[in-house]
Amino acid sequence: MKDLIKKIKAFENESQTLEIPIAQRGILIEKVKQFTDDFIEALPEAESFNTKTPNFDKLKIRDNSTKTLDDILSIFKEEVNELGLRAASGGHVGYIPGGGIYAAALGDFLAAVSNEYAGVSYASPGAVAIENEVITWLKKVFSFPETAVGNLASGGSIANLIALTAARDKHKIKNEHITKSVVYLSEQAHHCLKKALRIIGLEDVIIRHLELDEDYKIDTGTLNKQIEVDFSLGLHPFLIIASAGTTDVGAIDPLEKIATIAKHHNLWYHIDAAYGGFFVLTSKKESFKGIEKADSLVVDPHKGMFLPYGLGAVLIKDGEAVLHSHRSTGNYLQDAVTADLANEPANVSPELTKHFRGLRMWLPLQLHGIKPFVAALEEKLLLTTYFRKKLIAMGCKVGPKPDLSVSYFWYPTEKHQNDFNKKLMQNIHQDGSVFLSSTILKGEFVIRIAILSFRTKRVTIDRALEMIERSLKQTLVDFE
Numbered sequence: 001m002k003d004l005i006k007k008i009k010a011f012e013n014e015s016q017t018l019e020i021p022i023a024q025r026g027i028l029i030e031k032v033k034q035f036t037d038d039f040i041e042a043l044p045e046a047e048s049f050n051t052k053t054p055n056f057d058k059l060k061i062r063d064n065s066t067k068t069l070d071d072i073l074s075i076f077k078e079e080v081n082e083l084g085l086r087a088a089s090g091g092h093v094g095y096i097p098g099g100g101i102y103a104a105a106l107g108d109f110l111a112a113v114s115n116e117y118a119g120v121s122y123a124s125p126g127a128v129a130i131e132n133e134v135i136t137w138l139k140k141v142f143s144f145p146e147t148a149v150g151n152l153a154s155g156g157s158i159a160n161l162i163a164l165t166a167a168r169d170k171h172k173i174k175n176e177h178i179t180k181s182v183v184y185l186s187e188q189a190h191h192c193l194k195k196a197l198r199i200i201g202l203e204d205v206i207i208r209h210l211e212l213d214e215d216y217k218i219d220t221g222t223l224n225k226q227i228e229v230d231f232s233l234g235l236h237p238f239l240i241i242a243s244a245g246t247t248d249v250g251a252i253d254p255l256e257k258i259a260t261i262a263k264h265h266n267l268w269y270h271i272d273a274a275y276g277g278f279f280v281l282t283s284k285k286e287s288f289k290g291i292e293k294a295d296s297l298v299v300d301p302h303k304g305m306f307l308p309y310g311l312g313a314v315l316i317k318d319g320e321a322v323l324h325s326h327r328s329t330g331n332y333l334q335d336a337v338t339a340d341l342a343n344e345p346a347n348v349s350p351e352l353t354k355h356f357r358g359l360r361m362w363l364p365l366q367l368h369g370i371k372p373f374v375a376a377l378e379e380k381l382l383l384t385t386y387f388r389k390k391l392i393a394m395g396c397k398v399g400p401k402p403d404l405s406v407s408y409f410w411y412p413t414e415k416h417q418n419d420f421n422k423k424l425m426q427n428i429h430q431d432g433s434v435f436l437s438s439t440i441l442k443g444e445f446v447i448r449i450a451i452l453s454f455r456t457k458r459v460t461i462d463r464a465l466e467m468i469e470r471s472l473k474q475t476l477v478d479f480e
């Protein structure tokens, strides 16, 4: 026994270093505070993109050697923050920008330190209540019924996966039915939707790519006809996927009309509003009419609510359909069973143990209220208009007036227009002052503008314009 206690003591001394003493904690947190303050203060001037690669050796984990926090922070700055895309910067106007509001980081810090268990209410009724309060708030924002269920997942991809799984189970798409079942979506739908179909065993369903109108929105006339044809062929249409804000051009499909068609044919109606959803809070509200009629809806607070990466939400009206595949239990969880099944995050998600994500959204909403979020979204809409006007003045061509804050442009040339714009994109990336990305629309290479970061201000757009002008001059020289 004595020997045993001695051994325990030895390990105890060693393992105790994991509990950093209070005085030292103060020093460490002060260093992190200083570091993050410097990071944020430098953002307005920092380049938004560069193509350097990390020094992998510096990132190596060596089991028996330690570093000071100062060293670690300096590696983090040089090998992480300073490489690639500076996603926290307002100069990120490519892809779909994220956010990184500070209040959410504080929520994450509190969630991590207290390590509340947000998977089942038995473990942390308060944490789960916060998860569910955020979901209730989202239901209100999108006029979903109180009886709908929801989940705070890691992002739009997993949120979409949960929704499509519910659609699959509601319509019993399995075994020999799979190859006769039909899904309707447009080429503009986010690629994570087809990926989700593959993951959930629906790789072999029939996918109908819907025709688009000139604004890249689903043409509802052909959708209705296609469904009728498919029924007459003895197939089993079961799911329509629409977008409220596509990644390429920010288009909102005709949500209300599609809702009518889905209802008429008794199909599951899913809307992916990962990027665009929160613009429903703005003067663009009308464009979202019909969103409340979806059977399932996905929004990404790590885009439109400016949170740091790691929060995509799903709302689903048919709770039973979700529980069918996501509710599961084990003997070791016997103490945790509660009656309110759909209010248990673990029953509505592939995850059991999860990060307490609700806090990173709940805390900022409590701290700031909704107003500054709405103002930031309105600001992004106006900045998009401003950007487009200035681009036209510069001699660029712009795409049609966008629904939201994603648009595109190109520089018109007599010949080799695609090559010219590709080179222009390269020169813009080489410059790196502001980060833009490109896409292909109807075979044409175009440069995208996606304004969604809460840190993108008018000065950022002016800086982007100066950069585009510089890059354009360079490209004209390159092409001489």
Ligand SMILES: *Cc1c(COP(=O)(O)O)cnc(C)c1O
Residues within 6 Å of the ligand: 096, 154, 155, 156, 157, 158, 190, 192, 243, 245, 246, 247, 272, 273, 274, 275, 276, 300, 312
């Ligand atoms: C970003 C996005 C997704 C994917 O979401 P992640 O959070 O990146 O997983 C899906 N659909 C749309 C429209 C998006 O903008």
